Amino acid sequence: MELEPGAHKKIVQLIHKGVDIPNPLTLDMGEEVDIERISGRGVKIYPGCRIYGAKTVIAPGATIGREGPVTIDNCRIGPKVELKGGYFKEAVFLEGANMGLGAHVREGCILEEEAGGAHCVGLKQTILFPFVTLGSLINFCDCLMAGGSSRKDHSEVGSSYIHFNFTPSGDKTTPSLIGDVPRGVMLNKPPIFLGGQGGMVGPLRLGYGNVIAAGTILRQDFHGENKLIVGKSHSGTVADFNPFTYPGLSRLVENNFFYLANLKALGEWYALVRRDFLQRQESGDWIYEGLTNNLAWGENERIKRLKAMADKIRGSNGKGRPKGEGNPGRQEFIDHVEEACEVFSGKTGADADEHRDRFLEKLSTHKRDMDGPYVDVIKSLPDALSTEGTLWLDKIVQACCRQVAPMFPAMGLFKKMTM
Numbered sequence: 001m002e003l004e005p006g007a008h009k010k011i012v013q014l015i016h017k018g019v020d021i022p023n024p025l026t027l028d029m030g031e032e033v034d035i036e037r038i039s040g041r042g043v044k045i046y047p048g049c050r051i052y053g054a055k056t057v058i059a060p061g062a063t064i065g066r067e068g069p070v071t072i073d074n075c076r077i078g079p080k081v082e083l084k085g086g087y088f089k090e091a092v093f094l095e096g097a098n099m100g101l102g103a104h105v106r107e108g109c110i111l112e113e114e115a116g117g118a119h120c121v122g123l124k125q126t127i128l129f130p131f132v133t134l135g136s137l138i139n140f141c142d143c144l145m146a147g148g149s150s151r152k153d154h155s156e157v158g159s160s161y162i163h164f165n166f167t168p169s170g171d172k173t174t175p176s177l178i179g180d181v182p183r184g185v186m187l188n189k190p191p192i193f194l195g196g197q198g199g200m201v202g203p204l205r206l207g208y209g210n211v212i213a214a215g216t217i218l219r220q221d222f223h224g225e226n227k228l229i230v231g232k233s234h235s236g237t238v239a240d241f242n243p244f245t246y247p248g249l250s251r252l253v254e255n256n257f258f259y260l261a262n263l264k265a266l267g268e269w270y271a272l273v274r275r276d277f278l279q280r281q282e283s284g285d286w287i288y289e290g291l292t293n294n295l296a297w298g299e300n301e302r303i304k305r306l307k308a309m310a311d312k313i314r315g316s317n318g319k320g321r322p323k324g325e326g327n328p329g330r331q332e333f334i335d336h337v338e339e340a341c342e343v344f345s346g347k348t349g350a351d352a353d354e355h356r357d358r359f360l361e362k363l364s365t366h367k368r369d370m371d372g373p374y375v376d377v378i379k380s381l382p383d384a385l386s387t388e389g390t391l392w393l394d395k396i397v398q399a400c401c402r403q404v405a406p407m408f409p410a411m412g413l414f415k416k417m418t419m
Contacts, residue, residue, distance in 0.1 A: 002153065004117045012037050022389050023047040031132060041354055044273070046070075057286045059095075067101040067119075076290030079281060090297075091123075092290040093372070095281075100136070108297045111384030113375050114151060118159070125175075125301050127266075128374055129184050135159035143176040143200075146184025148191035149379060149419075155179070158196025158214060165202050169243040171312070173305045181262040182393035183208065185269050186386040187379050190226060195294065198231075203255035244316035249329055250411040256306055260344040261400035263299050264406050265393040270295065272360060276367075277374040303341045310337040328410035336407040355392035359385065 010033060011024045017040030021027055027045060030052040039060040045051070046065035051058075053074030061080040064070050068085030077083070081093040086103030091111070098116035099105060108125035109310075117123075117134030122141065128134075129146040131154035138157055142165040147155035155178070178200075183189050190209030194200065200218045209226035212218055216231030246252075270291050278284035278291075314334050362385050363377075370377045397403040401414045 006243055012309055013246070014038060014098075018043075020044040024061060036321070037283060037286060041282070055286075055290070057290070058283065058284050059220055059283045059287065060243065076283075076287045078287055085119075090294070092287065092294055094130075103329070104211070105161055108294050108301060110291060110294050121151070121318070122290070125298055127143060127298070129155075129179070130187060131155070133157070135161070139163065141165050142172065142202060143178060144181070144259070145192070146179030147179070147189050149187050152360075153191055155191040155193070157194045158198065160197045161194055162199040163202055164199055168241070169252060169312070171305065171309045173252060173302075173309045175256060175259040175302055176200055176202040176204040176206070177255070177259050177262060178204075178206045180205075180397075181265045181269070182390045185273075185378070185393070186381065186390060187375065188383075203259065204250060205255060205258065221255070244313075246313060249333065250408075250413065252373075253306075253411060254413045257344075257404050258397070258401065260302050261397040263295060263302070264344060264400055265396040267295050268356075268396055269393060269408065272356070273363065274374065277377075297342055303344065306337055306341060310334050329408070332408045332410050340404045340407050343400055353392055353395060355388050355395065359389040359392050362388070 001296055010029050011021065013035050014301050015024065015227055017035070019038065019040055020043065026047040028050040031055055032054040035049055037056060038058040041060040043058055043060065044063050048069035049065040050071040052072065055076070056072055057076045057080070058064070059077060059079045062077050063082045064072070066082065066084050070083050070085055073089040075088050075090065076092045078094045078097065079306060080096050082098040083093070083103070084099060085101035086099060086105070087291045088103065088105045090106045090107040091105045091109040091274065093110045095112040096114040099121060100117060100119040102120035103117065104122040106124040109123050110127045112128060113130040115128035115130060115132045117138065118136040120137045121134050122139045126142065127144040128142055131148045131151055132145050133154050133334055134140060134157045136159045138161045140157060140161065140163045143163050145155055166172055167174065170188040176191055179189065192206060192208060193211045195212050195214030196217060197214055197218045198212060198218070204218060205221045205223060207223050207225040210222060211228045213228065216229065218229065218231060222229060274291070278288045281287070299402040310333055313330055366381060366385070367377055370380060405414045
């Protein structure tokens with residue numbers, strides 16, 4: 001068996017760099033792969049793997065394919081990441097993240113430090129904050145999950161869990177926020193537990209410290225914290241179904257905009273806090289680029305899905321419009337969705353903010369004193385400083401919501417939020 005000349009040359013160069021490739025004849029590598037983006041320090045690539053994509057990055061200590069063949073296509077793989085088997089495309093994995101055999105992790109995903117899953121986990125447009133752990137046989141697309149402070153105190157999703165992210169009407173305006181960004185990034189909130197053999201019908205919002213009992217299908221937001229939530233099955237019934245009614249449109253639209261607002265806050269956090277930590281790592285600039293690209297990808301995905309739903313509602317008028325209050329809400333959404341989505345298309349945080357400035361100034365001093373990695377520094381922040389950072393990020397979220405709300409008076413968006 002002979003390798004293709006281009007692939008042969010790259011694989012030989014990787015071996016010379018120090019990459020451990022036990023059986024190089026079984027490694028398939030695209031000619032577009034830039035081997036300068038693959039570290040020679042502690043990287044091991046097991047037999048049967050495929051590595052493609054000019055943007056692929058593999059940082060020191062990463063292990064690829066220990067449990068089965070791995071396909072990598074334009075992924076940014078941070079230090080000590082372990083991808084044990086499966087297919088990974090356009091995803092970012094930060095230090096210590098891991099996925100088991102049979103994983104299917106696609107575009108827009110970000111797994112932060114030590115986040116990961118067991119075997120047969122499917123993710124797309126999913127963001128997992130540090131330590132979040134997924135069991136086996138899980139489909140968890142289109143959501144962001146936070147909570148927990150360590151590997152022993154982490155948010156978890158039980159095996160055979162589904163985030164239902166596609167509606168009978170054919171829409172994917174279903175992103176769920178499990179925790180949030182302003183509090184979640186501080187790594188000091190109680191973990192969230194989603195019990196196995198259960199599911200969540202997006203778009204939902206769920207507070208910290210909550211335990212969803214095994215077998216429960218969650219269909220409603222729960223903003224409270226530290227509660228045990230036990231669901232009940234629907235009673236048996238047969239009813240007419242009309243895909244054009246869009247019941248609960250106001251809540252659906254509000255949750256989508258709130259999710260987008262949280263992504264804007266996360267973008268500011270990445271730019272002003274995370275970037276400095278990543279730049280100290282080998283390949284850190286490339287990994288940071290991947291973070292920002294995937295975050296922008298996530299924003300664009302949510303905006304695309306909202307506009308597609310508006311087009312569908314516009315085309316369905318007269319085929320099943322709901323009575324009463326729903327009518328003006330539908331028309332408002334159709335008329336103003338483009339304008340509302342523009343709120344999330346540009347940059348935020350340009351204006352002066354006292355909470356941001358105080359937080360960043362004190363964080364800089366704390367980093368010098370600690371001189372440690374990102375997770376250790378953030379976990380060790382004094383409570384008062386964490387609160388300052390949360391207030392800064394909360395203001396970004398609220399500013400976005402405040403801009404959007406007046407466009408939809410009949411829908412009454414964000415009435416319960418303190419503006």
